[in-house]
Amino acid sequence: MSQTISINDSQRLQLKPLEIPTKLLLGPGPSNAHPSVLQAMSTTPLGHLDPDFLGVMDEIKSLLRYVWQTENPLTIAVSGTGSAAMEATIANSVEPGDVVLIGVAGYFGNRLVDMAGRYGADVRTITKPWGQVFSLEELRTAVEIHRPAILSLVHAETSTGARQPLEGVGELCREFGTLLLVDTVTSLGGVPIFLDEWGVDLAYSCSQKGLGCSPGASPFTISPRAWEKLQRRSTKVTNWYLDMNLLNKYWGSERVYHHTAPINLYYGLREALRLVAEEGLANCWQRHQKNVEYLWEGLESLGLSMHVEREYRLPTLTTVRIPEGVDGKAIAKQLLTEHKIEVGGGLGELAGKVWRVGLMGFNSRKESVDRLIEALGQVLPK
Numbered sequence: 034m035s036q037t038i039s040i041n042d043s044q045r046l047q048l049k050p051l052e053i054p055t056k057l058l059l060g061p062g063p064s065n066a067h068p069s070v071l072q073a074m075s076t077t078p079l080g081h082l083d084p085d086f087l088g089v090m091d092e093i094k095s096l097l098r099y100v101w102q103t104e105n106p107l108t109i110a111v112s113g114t115g116s117a118a119m120e121a122t123i124a125n126s127v128e129p130g131d132v133v134l135i136g137v138a139g140y141f142g143n144r145l146v147d148m149a150g151r152y153g154a155d156v157r158t159i160t161k162p163w164g165q166v167f168s169l170e171e172l173r174t175a176v177e178i179h180r181p182a183i184l185s186l187v188h189a190e191t192s193t194g195a196r197q198p199l200e201g202v203g204e205l206c207r208e209f210g211t212l213l214l215v216d217t218v219t220s221l222g223g224v225p226i227f228l229d230e231w232g233v234d235l236a237y238s239c240s241q242k243g244l245g246c247s248p249g250a251s252p253f254t255i256s257p258r259a260w261e262k263l264q265r266r267s268t269k270v271t272n273w274y275l276d277m278n279l280l281n282k283y284w285g286s287e288r289v290y291h292h293t294a295p296i297n298l299y300y301g302l303r304e305a306l307r308l309v310a311e312e313g314l315a316n317c318w319q320r321h322q323k324n325v326e327y328l329w330e331g332l333e334s335l336g337l338s339m340h341v342e343r344e345y346r347l348p349t350l351t352t353v354r355i356p357e358g359v360d361g362k363a364i365a366k367q368l369l370t371e372h373k374i375e376v377g378g379g380l381g382e383l384a385g386k387v388w389r390v391g392l393m394g395f396n397s398r399k400e401s402v403d404r405l406i407e408a409l410g411q412v413l414p415k
């Protein structure tokens with residue numbers, strides 16, 4: 034007996050090809066991917082052990098070292114979003130009982146606390162009001178008290194728009210035999226960063242913010258010092274998918290199958306990194322800075338003010354105070370439906386208090402700012 038399986042009317046409607054309206058993504062990420070990144074991603078897939086694909090992986094490693102300004106041999110992309118790369122740093126560096134000191138001045142500091150705790154860390158925190166950053170003296174005092182195995186900081190706190198200065202922190206950590214772990218998810222590609230000069234031991238990022246790619250292939254790097262700690266572990270890394278001992282055999286010279294790489298995302302990441310290198314890293318940082326200053330001027334001309342002190346504002350993400358009596362959510366909704374522009378709302382301590390405006394990667398352009406300021410001028414109450 035054969036059975037006929039038919040589709041219903043609503044499923045029939047879904048037979049038309051996918052159609053997605055174009056929107057300008059000026060929120061906390063994802064940002065719009067560069068057209069040539071999208072083109073690279075539509076290239077035909079290769080096998081994950083094909084020599085031509087292994088060549089693409091090598092190019093990604095080399096270009097990542099450039100954009101991060103590091104010579105770490107193990108500098109790769111993790112298959113997954115920024116949170117997967119974040120979890121990779123924690124899973125590989127934390128052994129149960131390790132004291133991990135985390136600077137919490139926003140949502141992503143708290144995510145690090147949650148993750149480190151799940152891997153058995155003895156978590157200690159220092160906190161700051163959301164929108165502020167830690168001074169080197171404050172970090173020194175905390176490291177002296179807690180003597181952590183690892184100090185974790187968020188370079189670009191996307192929930193607040195603040196840039197945590199990192200100069201001198203690496204030296205401080207070396208004095209105490211501490212590893213420095215840094216979240217660079219919203220800084221890589223848009224904010225000046227010098228991993229080796231700053232003595233950063235573990236860092237991670239994502240593809241869909243400053244690099245202007247689609248989400249899913251996330252930069253990860255580990256210094257020789259942190260690699261040694263990993264080799265001294267008495268227990269296996271408890272996360273199989275993110276175990277760098279295994280991943281290094283795929284990304285390194287052995288080329289052993291571990292998992293099937295998301296081939297087309299790696300094409301996109303390779304193209305996004307190539308674009309940064311072609312523009313020049315310093316030029317790329319300068320472009321982000323120039324366009325964000327133009328944004329701040331435009332916002333001020335509308336009578337709006339920024340949440341973070343100018344010196345510590347990120348070039349990639351700006352928190353804008355919602356004026357008294359204005360419905361922030363309604364304005365964001367109007368921007369999206371009437372003007373096809375996405376901006377973010379506040380999280381945690383800043384919920385309902387700010388909008389979050391991102392100018393990342395391909396979107397860090399004068400035209401993006403002009404479109405937003407014009408639209409805001411129309412939707413804001415006079």
Ligand SMILES: *Cc1c(COP(=O)(O)O)cnc(C)c1O
Binds near residue numbers: 187239
């Ligand atoms: C976006 C973000 C993450 C998480 O990245 P996903 O790609 O969303 O998983 C982590 N840290 C910071 C600072 C971020 O902005």
